[in-house]
Amino acid sequence: MPHPFVVSADELAVLQSQRGYPLITLAMPTHRHFPNKQQDPIRFKDLVRQVRDRLAQELPARQVEQFYQQLVAVGERIDWSHTLDGLVVFIGNGIERIVYLPLRVRERAVIDHTFATRDLVVAQSKLLRYWVVSLSTNASRLFEG
Numbered sequence: 001m002p003h004p005f006v007v008s009a010d011e012l013a014v015l016q017s018q019r020g021y022p023l024i025t026l027a028m029p030t031h032r033h034f035p036n037k038q039q040d041p042i043r044f045k046d047l048v049r050q051v052r053d054r055l056a057q058e059l060p061a062r063q064v065e066q067f068y069q070q071l072v073a074v075g076e077r078i079d080w081s082h083t084l085d086g087l088v089v090f091i092g093n094g095i096e097r098i099v100y101l102p103l104r105v106r107e108r109a110v111i112d113h114t115f116a117t118r119d120l121v122v123a124q125s126k127l128l129r130y131w132v133v134s135l136s137t138n139a140s141r142l143f144e145g
Helices: 007-018 035-054 060-078 118-127
Strands: 023-029 086-093 094-103 106-114 131-135 138-145
Touching: 007 094, 007 118, 023 035, 023 060, 035 060, 035 106, 060 086, 060 094, 086 118, 094 118
Parallel strands: none
Antiparallel strands: 023 086, 023 106, 086 094, 131 138
16 A cells, blocks of 8 residues: 555656646655654745746746745645655646655755656555565565565
């Protein structure tokens, strides 16, 4: 069973299938404990400003403002008191998704024709449970990983 904070395989496929511009992915490491936890909302706002500034070079001001307001609204919905080790936010094509990850991620703002889903793929692969059965004539063993 996947970790509750990681997206399902179906949801990951939906995110990976999106095409268009701009599709925005914000990724950042977060902190579980005080006092470092206090800096997380500030760092998120810095990423949002980076996105606004980069979009301003490519899109009309009205469209930039719409994306900026959408990112600000998503930032207000993030539960900063219950973050894990990483946070990834996806915005674009009518999608707004916040994902709390139990792994650290590199801080970055990606604006592209696809979402940057690598962190989700890594999280899924690290959190999948598996079992190995070893059978022999003398014994059988079950290994869990």
